[in-house]
Amino acid sequence: NAGVMQNPRHLVRRRGQEARLRCSPMKGHSHVYWYRQLPEEGLKFMVYLQKENIIDESGMPKERFSAEFPKEGPSILRIQQVVRGDSAAYFCASSFFDRQETQYFGPGTRLLVL
Amino acid sequence: QKEVEQNSGPLSVPEGAIASLNCTYSDRGSQSFFWYRQYSGKSPELIMFIYSNGDKEDGRFTAQLNKASQYVSLLIRDSQPSDSATYLCAVNPPTGNQFYFGTGTSLTVIP
Numbered sequence: 001n002a003g004v005m006q007n008p009r010h011l012v013r014r015r016g017q018e019a020r021l022r023c024s025p026m027k028g029h030s031h032v033y034w035y036r037q038l039p040e041e042g043l044k045f046m047v048y049l050q051k052e053n054i055i056d057e058s059g060m061p062k063e064r065f066s067a068e069f070p071k072e073g074p075s076i077l078r079i080q081q082v083v084r085g086d087s088a089a090y091f092c093a094s095s096f097f098d099r100q101e102t103q104y105f106g107p108g109t110r111l112l113v114l
Numbered sequence: 115q116k117e118v119e120q121n122s123g124p125l126s127v128p129e130g131a132i133a134s135l136n137c138t139y140s141d142r143g144s145q146s147f148f149w150y151r152q153y154s155g156k157s158p159e160l161i162m163f164i165y166s167n168g169d170k171e172d173g174r175f176t177a178q179l180n181k182a183s184q185y186v187s188l189l190i191r192d193s194q195p196s197d198s199a200t201y202l203c204a205v206n207p208p209t210g211n212q213f214y215f216g217t218g219t220s221l222t223v224i225p
Contacts, residue, residue, distance in 0.1 A: 031211065033211075033212055033213075035213075035215075040217075041217060042118075042202065042215040042216055042217035042218055043158065043202065043204075043213075043215040044215070045212040045213060045214065045215075048210070048211055048212050055211070056210050056211070056212060058210075059212070091157055091158070095211070103148075103160070103213070104159075104160065105150075105157040105158050105159070106157060107156070107157050108157050
Protein backbone atom coordinates (compact mmCIF):
# COMPACT_ATOMS: atom_id res chain seq x y z
CA ASN A 1 0.00 0.00 0.00
CA ALA A 2 2.69 2.41 -1.06
CA GLY A 3 1.89 6.08 -1.06
CA VAL A 4 3.48 8.70 -3.28
CA MET A 5 7.17 8.00 -3.52
CA GLN A 6 9.87 10.50 -4.26
CA ASN A 7 13.58 10.06 -4.70
CA PRO A 8 16.08 11.05 -3.84
CA ARG A 9 14.97 12.40 -0.48
CA HIS A 10 17.99 14.68 -0.32
CA LEU A 11 20.03 15.97 -3.23
CA VAL A 12 23.10 18.16 -3.16
CA ARG A 13 24.26 19.86 -6.32
CA ARG A 14 26.85 22.48 -7.16
CA ARG A 15 25.88 25.54 -9.13
CA GLY A 16 25.59 24.76 -12.81
CA GLN A 17 24.83 21.06 -12.39
CA GLU A 18 21.58 19.34 -13.24
CA ALA A 19 19.06 18.05 -10.73
CA ARG A 20 16.61 15.26 -11.51
CA LEU A 21 13.78 14.63 -9.10
CA ARG A 22 11.58 11.57 -9.46
CA CYS A 23 8.03 10.93 -8.34
CA SER A 24 6.04 7.71 -8.45
CA PRO A 25 2.33 8.36 -7.86
CA MET A 26 0.08 6.28 -5.68
CA LYS A 27 -1.26 3.15 -7.29
CA GLY A 28 -4.26 4.02 -9.40
CA HIS A 29 -3.48 7.73 -9.53
CA SER A 30 -3.07 9.21 -12.96
CA HIS A 31 -2.50 12.88 -12.14
CA VAL A 32 0.75 14.31 -10.80
CA TYR A 33 1.47 17.76 -9.42
CA TRP A 34 4.80 19.34 -8.50
CA TYR A 35 5.14 22.01 -5.83
CA ARG A 36 8.11 23.91 -4.48
CA GLN A 37 8.45 25.08 -0.90
CA LEU A 38 11.08 27.66 -0.15
CA PRO A 39 12.23 28.12 3.45
CA GLU A 40 9.62 29.98 5.51
CA GLU A 41 7.28 30.13 2.53
CA GLY A 42 4.20 28.26 1.44
CA LEU A 43 3.91 25.65 -1.24
CA LYS A 44 3.94 27.05 -4.76
CA PHE A 45 2.37 25.15 -7.62
CA MET A 46 4.74 24.42 -10.47
CA VAL A 47 3.25 21.95 -12.94
CA TYR A 48 0.38 19.50 -13.38
CA LEU A 49 0.74 16.44 -15.55
CA GLN A 50 -1.15 13.41 -16.70
CA LYS A 51 0.47 10.46 -18.42
CA GLU A 52 2.40 11.80 -21.44
CA ASN A 53 0.75 15.21 -21.15
CA ILE A 54 1.56 18.49 -19.46
CA ILE A 55 -1.78 19.96 -18.48
CA ASP A 56 -0.71 23.15 -16.73
CA GLU A 57 2.84 24.45 -16.34
CA SER A 58 1.90 28.00 -15.44
CA GLY A 59 3.82 27.88 -12.15
CA MET A 60 7.06 26.58 -13.57
CA PRO A 61 9.90 28.97 -14.52
CA LYS A 62 10.24 29.19 -18.29
CA GLU A 63 13.96 28.54 -18.27
CA ARG A 64 15.96 25.66 -16.83
CA PHE A 65 12.91 23.77 -15.52
CA SER A 66 11.11 20.96 -17.28
CA ALA A 67 8.80 18.12 -16.28
CA GLU A 68 7.55 14.93 -17.80
CA PHE A 69 5.33 12.01 -16.91
CA PRO A 70 6.03 9.23 -19.41
CA LYS A 71 3.75 6.35 -20.20
CA GLU A 72 6.00 4.08 -18.19
CA GLY A 73 7.97 5.08 -15.14
CA PRO A 74 7.94 7.97 -12.70
CA SER A 75 7.36 11.64 -13.29
CA ILE A 76 10.58 13.61 -13.56
CA LEU A 77 11.21 17.23 -12.61
CA ARG A 78 14.44 18.38 -14.18
CA ILE A 79 16.33 21.51 -13.23
CA GLN A 80 19.23 22.43 -15.46
CA GLN A 81 22.15 24.65 -14.44
CA VAL A 82 20.97 24.91 -10.85
CA VAL A 83 21.50 28.11 -8.89
CA ARG A 84 21.47 28.67 -5.13
CA GLY A 85 17.95 30.06 -5.33
CA ASP A 86 16.74 26.63 -6.45
CA SER A 87 17.46 25.26 -2.98
CA ALA A 88 14.09 24.20 -1.64
CA ALA A 89 11.88 21.25 -0.86
CA TYR A 90 10.16 19.89 -3.94
CA PHE A 91 6.96 17.99 -3.29
CA CYS A 92 5.08 15.79 -5.65
CA ALA A 93 1.41 15.01 -5.18
CA SER A 94 -0.83 12.62 -7.05
CA SER A 95 -4.56 12.27 -7.36
CA PHE A 96 -7.14 9.88 -8.70
CA PHE A 97 -8.17 11.60 -11.93
CA ASP A 98 -9.13 15.17 -11.05
CA ARG A 99 -10.43 14.36 -7.60
CA GLN A 100 -8.64 17.01 -5.57
CA GLU A 101 -9.70 15.49 -2.29
CA THR A 102 -7.56 12.50 -3.21
CA GLN A 103 -4.46 14.63 -3.72
CA TYR A 104 -1.78 13.14 -1.48
CA PHE A 105 1.77 14.35 -1.12
CA GLY A 106 5.02 12.47 -1.28
CA PRO A 107 7.78 12.95 1.30
CA GLY A 108 9.55 15.53 -0.80
CA THR A 109 13.06 15.99 -2.16
CA ARG A 110 15.25 18.49 -0.35
CA LEU A 111 17.54 20.10 -2.89
CA LEU A 112 20.58 21.98 -1.68
CA VAL A 113 22.65 23.91 -4.17
CA LEU A 114 26.14 24.75 -3.02
CA GLN B 115 -2.65 40.44 -3.59
CA LYS B 116 -1.89 36.84 -2.73
CA GLU B 117 -4.41 34.23 -3.77
CA VAL B 118 -4.56 32.73 -0.28
CA GLU B 119 -3.65 34.50 2.92
CA GLN B 120 -3.16 33.15 6.40
CA ASN B 121 -1.91 34.62 9.63
CA SER B 122 1.54 33.09 10.01
CA GLY B 123 1.27 33.02 13.79
CA PRO B 124 2.69 31.54 15.86
CA LEU B 125 -0.55 30.62 17.56
CA SER B 126 -0.26 29.10 21.01
CA VAL B 127 -3.12 27.43 22.87
CA PRO B 128 -3.18 25.36 26.05
CA GLU B 129 -3.90 21.66 25.85
CA GLY B 130 -7.63 21.00 25.74
CA ALA B 131 -8.53 24.42 24.31
CA ILE B 132 -10.00 25.23 20.91
CA ALA B 133 -7.55 26.37 18.25
CA SER B 134 -8.97 28.58 15.52
CA LEU B 135 -7.12 28.96 12.23
CA ASN B 136 -8.23 31.38 9.55
CA CYS B 137 -7.72 31.79 5.83
CA THR B 138 -8.96 34.23 3.19
CA TYR B 139 -8.83 33.84 -0.56
CA SER B 140 -9.02 36.31 -3.42
CA ASP B 141 -10.71 34.43 -6.26
CA ARG B 142 -14.44 34.55 -5.64
CA GLY B 143 -14.98 31.72 -8.13
CA SER B 144 -12.99 29.21 -6.08
CA GLN B 145 -14.99 26.11 -5.38
CA SER B 146 -13.04 23.78 -3.13
CA PHE B 147 -11.02 24.35 -0.02
CA PHE B 148 -8.59 22.17 1.86
CA TRP B 149 -6.71 22.13 5.12
CA TYR B 150 -3.36 20.37 5.34
CA ARG B 151 -1.17 19.79 8.36
CA GLN B 152 2.60 19.85 7.97
CA TYR B 153 5.00 18.79 10.67
CA SER B 154 8.48 20.27 10.52
CA GLY B 155 10.53 18.60 7.83
CA LYS B 156 7.61 16.47 6.65
CA SER B 157 5.16 16.58 3.77
CA PRO B 158 1.66 18.06 4.01
CA GLU B 159 -1.11 15.67 4.98
CA LEU B 160 -4.76 16.29 4.23
CA ILE B 161 -6.98 16.96 7.22
CA MET B 162 -10.24 18.15 5.70
CA PHE B 163 -11.83 19.54 2.59
CA ILE B 164 -15.02 21.56 2.23
CA TYR B 165 -16.99 22.59 -0.83
CA SER B 166 -20.22 24.10 0.52
CA ASN B 167 -20.97 27.05 2.74
CA GLY B 168 -21.35 26.17 6.37
CA ASP B 169 -19.62 23.79 8.72
CA LYS B 170 -18.16 20.35 8.18
CA GLU B 171 -17.12 18.28 11.15
CA ASP B 172 -14.71 15.34 11.33
CA GLY B 173 -13.77 14.22 14.80
CA ARG B 174 -12.08 17.07 16.63
CA PHE B 175 -11.82 19.13 13.45
CA THR B 176 -14.42 21.49 12.01
CA ALA B 177 -13.99 23.36 8.75
CA GLN B 178 -16.09 26.46 8.18
CA LEU B 179 -16.66 28.09 4.81
CA ASN B 180 -18.19 31.46 4.02
CA LYS B 181 -18.00 32.10 0.29
CA ALA B 182 -19.61 35.53 0.53
CA SER B 183 -16.80 36.68 2.79
CA GLN B 184 -14.20 34.53 0.98
CA TYR B 185 -13.22 33.06 4.28
CA VAL B 186 -12.46 29.54 5.44
CA SER B 187 -11.45 28.44 8.90
CA LEU B 188 -10.40 25.35 10.80
CA LEU B 189 -11.33 24.72 14.41
CA ILE B 190 -9.49 22.11 16.44
CA ARG B 191 -11.32 21.11 19.61
CA ASP B 192 -9.61 19.58 22.62
CA SER B 193 -6.22 20.52 21.23
CA GLN B 194 -3.41 18.07 21.90
CA PRO B 195 0.37 18.62 21.90
CA SER B 196 0.49 16.31 18.85
CA ASP B 197 -1.54 18.94 16.97
CA SER B 198 1.47 21.26 17.10
CA ALA B 199 2.33 21.80 13.45
CA THR B 200 1.93 24.24 10.59
CA TYR B 201 -1.54 24.28 9.08
CA LEU B 202 -1.82 25.08 5.40
CA CYS B 203 -4.94 26.39 3.74
CA ALA B 204 -5.27 25.39 0.09
CA VAL B 205 -7.75 26.65 -2.48
CA ASN B 206 -8.58 25.19 -5.85
CA PRO B 207 -9.15 27.99 -8.39
CA PRO B 208 -12.12 27.94 -10.76
CA THR B 209 -9.96 26.60 -13.57
CA GLY B 210 -7.30 23.97 -13.16
CA ASN B 211 -6.69 21.22 -10.67
CA GLN B 212 -3.74 22.69 -8.79
CA PHE B 213 -3.91 24.24 -5.35
CA TYR B 214 -2.96 27.71 -4.23
CA PHE B 215 -1.54 27.45 -0.75
CA GLY B 216 -1.29 29.99 2.01
CA THR B 217 2.01 30.37 3.83
CA GLY B 218 0.63 28.42 6.78
CA THR B 219 -0.12 29.11 10.43
CA SER B 220 2.20 27.66 13.03
CA LEU B 221 0.28 26.18 15.95
CA THR B 222 1.79 25.20 19.28
CA VAL B 223 -0.31 23.35 21.86
CA ILE B 224 1.14 23.81 25.31
CA PRO B 225 0.81 20.83 27.67
